[in-house]
Amino acid sequence: xxxxxxxxxxxxxxxxxxxxxxxxxxxxxxxxxxxxxxxxxxxxxxxxxxxxxxxxxxxxxxxxxxxxxxxxxxxxxxxxxxxxxxxxxxxxxxxxxxxxxxxxxxxxxxxxxx
Amino acid sequence: xxxxxxxxxxxxxxxxxxxxxxxxxxxxxxxxxxxxxxxxxxxxxxxxxxxxxxxxxxxxxxxxxxxxxxxxxxxxxxxxxxxxxxxxxxxxxxxxxxxxxxxxxxxxxxxxxxxxxxxxxxxxxxxxxxx
Numbered sequence: 001x002x003x004x005x006x007x008x009x010x011x012x013x014x015x016x017x018x019x020x021x022x023x024x025x026x027x028x029x030x031x032x033x034x035x036x037x038x039x040x041x042x043x044x045x046x047x048x049x050x051x052x053x054x055x056x057x058x059x060x061x062x063x064x065x066x067x068x069x070x071x072x073x074x075x076x077x078x079x080x081x082x083x084x085x086x087x088x089x090x091x092x093x094x095x096x097x098x099x100x101x102x103x104x105x106x107x108x109x110x111x112x113x114x
Numbered sequence: 115x116x117x118x119x120x121x122x123x124x125x126x127x128x129x130x131x132x133x134x135x136x137x138x139x140x141x142x143x144x145x146x147x148x149x150x151x152x153x154x155x156x157x158x159x160x161x162x163x164x165x166x167x168x169x170x171x172x173x174x175x176x177x178x179x180x181x182x183x184x185x186x187x188x189x190x191x192x193x194x195x196x197x198x199x200x201x202x203x204x205x206x207x208x209x210x211x212x213x214x215x216x217x218x219x220x221x222x223x224x225x226x227x228x229x230x231x232x233x234x235x236x237x238x239x240x241x242x243x244x245x
Binding site: 028061063094098099 | 216
């Protein structure tokens with residue numbers, strides 16, 4: 001299927017606070033493996049936290065949430081942290097619905113600076 | 115004289131038959147939100163329908179043994195219903211807990227059923243604000 005404006009785009013930037021992974025587009029059963037691969041790769045680097053910027057994610061479903069939980073646990077097993085930083089309203093809403101913004105050991109939801 | 119009942123509202127319905135390819139979830143979301151936008155639902159409710167449709171059909175695609183997923187869309191004066199069914203090799207089908215939590219929030223109703231080697235699901239979204 002050809003790329004559309006909502007196709008997933010992931011960029012990584014190393015900053016002083018950690019590996020910032022910026023995601024743009026839709027996170028679902030089709031695209032979550034792409035994010036899983038990036039997070040697995042990041043798990044093998046340094047000791048800094050992996051900070052997800054989901055402010056340009058226009059859709060997220062349970063498949064993508066499960067990817068975040070599994071990636072977070074893998075990072076945690078390696079002594080690293082997965083943090084969710086900036087996020088779109090859609091992401092914030094789904095995190096709230098599933099209560100993953102409050103109750104998960106897999107990742108930390110940071111105060112949204114937005 | 116017995117009270118007259120209002121005529122049944124027109125039902126619009128159609129069906130999609132999809133291979134269990136997750137790339138096609140975008141099509142399902144587009145169709146669901148497009149249909150919902152033809153109703154009196156507000157933008158937040160249209161988004162809820164989009165999310166619910168994705169969770170329903172993604173669950174069936176994961177359960178499929180490779181058989182197509184038949185997705186039925188229907189809307190009438192009361193609400194919008196999306197149903198799906200597929201063949202599965204899973205003998206102990208259970209939807210993901212995260213899917214269940216999301217559907218409890220975004221759908222007015224949802225249910226799953228199995229019958230032999232078929233698994234089905236249905237979500238409903240009422241058109242009234244009380245949802």
